[in-house]
Amino acid sequence: MAYQHPQQPFQGYGYCNSYFVEAHDDDDGMFARAAAERERSRGVAKLRQKALAEDLSRTTADEYQEDILDHMERMEAETMPDLPSIEVQTEIQWYMRPYLLDFLLEAHYAFQLLPETLHLAVNLLDRYCSRRVVYKRHYQLVGCAALLISAKYGDRKERVPTIRELKSMCCSLYDDDMFTQMEWHVLQTLNWIVGHPTVTSFLDLALTEVAFDTELQHMSLYITELALYHKDFIPVRPSVMARSALALAKCILARPQSRYTDWSARYDSQVVLNLSNYLNQPSQALQRKYAAPHVSSVSSTIELFLQQQAMLAQRVVLAPAPEPIAMEMEPSVPINHYLTPQTPQKGGYPNILNGVLTPPITPDKDFCNQMAYGVNQGMLPRHCVPTPPSSAEHAHAMHYTGPHYIQQPQFVQPQFVQ
Template structure:
């Protein structure tokens, strides 16, 4: 237990390096969905069948959460570069899972060739998995590293600090494993992260933003306000940093325009008549947020903070999180049977269903949940509904500033149906989770990094996607 506490202290020194490395990996492992659109045989309607199949295999082998997300990054990157035939789609998926397990998991949990063959109903020979493995790796230039959504979720827990452990002022005995709050938040967040694997629209967003939106949505569903407060803190730091950077740049431009030159040592400077400078330049409150964000965007400066490894750009990034929350809600209204079967024993589906029913979200039209990923703004209805989903109330700084743009008396806000509560006022949501809620695919401890072998290992899922062997 004392070792776990010391590990957290040492980890703090490497957090900047970790986030910087994840940012590099995310940029290098981007997926272009428009290239997958050009596939002659593999179509997007086939994707949910393969996702269900891979999730079942992943759960039966009790692999780490990172393995599942890396597997699908490998599949998407391969399909964006190579033509994939329909009869090989399942072969590509199982081989990608095999590669991801070798990269992320323990050696004892990596499936064997005989297991892979049996899981695919003996459609493929063992030699075909070997050939496909080499073909996938060569296509990806032997670059497997990926910014996993699980890694970003762990960063969200560290920076948002739902249970207060990151202040390192708790008793040492509390650092042995995750608290009940963190376990519940991670379980619900992983549920939404896995839901994002089903649709093409999520590939237009960075994996880190999908994970952040899942984390904020999980916090809102469980009545934990640390997610919304952390987002507000990031926005405030971004705004102050942007204003300071713009002021410094203006001072440098002003000095350059005045032609001020540093005189040689021992020589007095030549008097220069200063140009007229407006008082607005020195006024902190005169610079609007929109102007600061526009200048920051034009200067190419990327504000990287916490789990926002791809950069935080103010209201534009918050709008992307809002869009993602609507897309995740759309999938949560009609989840697949595989997801229900996997997350019902953990208590996740019951909590999500309760949130949907209490806020009358099932009555929403699916067309109202459609979003435009290319647009930098959101509609009035999306603004109000995302406030409800993400627990963004009017006390948050960015909500107050953004609401001026989205006031519409005709559109009724769904926030009227929700009463915001603190974590202590809604313990039933968290207490309904089992002690293993944070272990959605295996009994894995985030703090200790160990596996526990409790249940027998299954070798074959109950169903598989359609494969045309001919």
């Protein structure tokens, strides 16, 4: 067929100034209907493939569920911190822990990291403190390094904090190379074993045995993060903590407990009792975080629950007591003795002979001692948390009694780098 210029009409056809020909009215949208039918068929095929893949994944997961759970329980036993080793630290004290946890909690919230990232960071921090002697001026640096490692390990790449951002949050107290050096030193100390099964991993397994309940999930996460602030729960394994927190959350929300044959029903009653004793001692940062509607406002729910429990206890006290039985009884501990706030104390320990000091040398920066801790009202990390002094004349006045502290360290307002 000979080539004809597009401006010249073809034989037997009219003039056409375009290579695209529109359908005539008598076609009645035949080509459009055919294209829509093809798209619909592709969509149905994709949905079928997705459903088939989910069924196969669920079947495979059910087959290997026991093996996965055994591996996770074995790994959690190998990656647990040692509380007695942390107790012999000479500079860092237990009253410093809530300050550092508040800092990590707000940094974790500001960067929108996954829940398991926070729990893994605290695990790395405690494991490092179990093996190394940590100066109080390096305590926050170790926490930042642990958060950075955990974010790189399991979080999305675009949400991993940079050293520049962490330096700004720490009021430029540490140099850039100190973060890198401490990150390497933490990994070297832990033999590069980062894969610790967090409490959120076991909590996800436990939640698969119950109906989908967003409020129950948020309540369980709140209780597990509350446990991070207290040293009593450091030796508790994540699997036990997940089941105990879920059982307590069901009790608070009046949800039915799991059947005795379920894995989630094997919780520790003593851990549940200890968790319930700390419900009235939340950190302000944690309380603000879980007061938002997108996390079901579980902190407000707990406040209402505690008020109801206090009213019930008052009714029991006002009720007439039965006549005492005329018999000798041994003196017992008061019923509410376990509710008495206990301040964790550590006795004097001799100088540690076996231990390696943390390598970085912190510059002397005295400008982080001007403003009181906790002035920021939002959740953005607008403060740095220095480790408070532990001198003898201040130790008796600086004890942790819940969300408040008797005497608080001083710090400056950081300026974020745009």
